[in-house]
Amino acid sequence: MYRLILQRLASIVGILFVVTIGTFVLIKLSPIDPVSMKFNLVGATPDPVVVAQIREQLGLNDPWWQQYLRWLGQIVQGDFGESILYALPVATILGGALPNTLGLVSLALVMGIVVTIPLGMLSAKYQDSWIDHGVRLVTFLALAIPGFWVGLLLLYLFGVKLQLVSITNTNGFSAYVLPAVTLALWICGLYIRRLRNAILEVSRQPFVQGA
Structure with missing residues (x-):
């Protein structure tokens, strides 16, 4: 019984791991830049210099696997991060x-x-x-x-x-x-x-x- 429960839990964790990686990769492959989108939503013209500085501060220029591991570590600690578009904690949203x-x-x-x-x-x-x-x-x-x-x-x-x-x-x-x-x-x-x-x-x- 306990072995079956552990197997099911392991399969769920594996599925979540694959889904999060797939979602993360698809987001990185998207041509839409989240920082530029934030400027567009408020009707402002994104300044390339400011966009580059914000991306550097947020670590968006790092390799995708580093970003994923950083995000996964925060999730394990209960920190869902902050929404770039809404400037609010994701947990609040x-x-x-x-x-x-x-x-x-x-x-x-x-x-x-x-x-x-x-x-x-x-x-x-x-x-x-x-x-x-x-x-x-x-x-x-x-x-x-x-x-x-x-x-x-x-x-x-x-x-x-x-x-x-x-x-x-x-x-x-x-x-x-x-x-x-x-x-x-x-x-x-x-x-x-x-x-x-x-x-x-x-x-x-x-x-x-x-x-």
Whole structure:
């Protein structure tokens, strides 16, 4: 048991390590300079001399692997650094977005559970029927269609065409509905099939047949 837990933790750490390196390299390959972008956002013309001085102070001229190791060491110590664009600690920015993120994820999970359990049970009960095939088709589409495209379609349909929700409102429950539905569709597509297969597998066990 403990060995399995350690293996899972090691795999998670490995995945995070690879993802952070990949993200870091992609950012370094981007032609956009963060220091120049900060000047552009405030409507000022970036002075090459000032930009070069700021880059030197921030260590942006160092090799990417040195920057990565420095960043990784700060992360381990709980220091997320300071945002160049907003001149605020990254931890403060993340803390401000955390309540909305938790609210959105919680609502999406509730929606996903409410839909997943009955549809998964229904699909397993009527195995290989038109109901089962219909549910499986919906789950396939939910996983196949990219989430950003689903979000745009929902905004266009319910926000622009039907005008049931405001696409500019960022406060209140209505602002969470469409993003939560977008996330919930992926959750349903992933776990309805798993629940269906689990129910079918258990139903074939000898103790269930005996009961």
